[in-house]
Amino acid sequence: MEDSGSVPMDELQGEIFKMVQEDMGKKQLKAKDITNAMIQKYGEARCSKESCKEAIRGLIDSGKLVYGYFGGSSSIQVPHKEGAEPDK
Numbered sequence: 001m002e003d004s005g006s007v008p009m010d011e012l013q014g015e016i017f018k019m020v021q022e023d024m025g026k027k028q029l030k031a032k033d034i035t036n037a038m039i040q041k042y043g044e045a046r047c048s049k050e051s052c053k054e055a056i057r058g059l060i061d062s063g064k065l066v067y068g069y070f071g072g073s074s075s076i077q078v079p080h081k082e083g084a085e086p087d088k
Contacts, residue, residue, distance in 0.1 A: 007042050012055040015041065017064055021078050028068070028075035031056055 016034055023029055035052040056076065059065040068077040 005046055006048075006051065007038075007046050009051070009055060009058070012038065012042075012047065012051060013059055016052070016055055017059060017078075020065055020076055024078050028070065028073070028077075030073070030075055034076060 015038065019034060019037060020029055031053070034056065035049055038052050038055075039047050039049070041047070056065070060067065060076075063079065065076050066079045068075050
């Protein structure tokens with residue numbers, strides 16, 4: 001249950017998705033990078049590591065974001081569309 005001062009989950013997920021989408025192809029974002037950026041944006045009083053973890057998990061579970069693996073480390077990315085995949 002969120003207290004009245006915390007960032008609503010849908011807003012937090014929207015900001016996380018926007019951040020990952022904007023950085024796509026520029027840098028590989030790790031969950032820690034995203035969490036730190038959201039805490040910096042909203043402040044520790046409104047955004048916790050736990051709420052960021054929950055928001056990221058929700059985006060991964062819904063398929064809006066995926067984990068990517070490159071060079072032995074993982075990052076969070078927008079799913080890549082395969083060239084032959086039809087538009088939905």
